[in-house]
Amino acid sequence: MILARMVGMLGPFDMEMLENGQESYKYFTEEYDLYHMNEETDQLEYIITEESSLELHLQVSDVLFIDFVRHLLQMNPQRRPTAKQALQHSWLSYSY
Template structure:
């Protein structure tokens, strides 16, 4: 996916390392993303929803679901029960 991107060279090295251009020092600086989990970023009790979002955010385009595949995810078929006030 990165190899096909038009603006990839602006943000990644040829080895697909993430970097940015520091305007003050005129140097390239690597951006190292903070390691975290989706469960940590979406603190909720609905594990099905977290699985659904993780499914949609798959980095590998060959594993990432198409629109029709995403609509078949089990989380979308869970029964919805409105909370009464």
């Protein structure tokens, strides 16, 4: 369910990550649909992601701040900024 919330808020995982993920099969079908096994019925159930937004959850309207947080929350670790790169974000130098 955590993966479904992440996808709903941050968008889908990169296909490269799903294709190369050692444990992708535990959470995604061969078509990369999110699923889980219902323990009571022992049946595969697809998970429909519920779209949401960072703005809604953070209850903030500051566009630069939302961009900063979204930048930090990149699901693909190769695209996620290092601490040094994150410190270069314009939100940190904005004068309020």
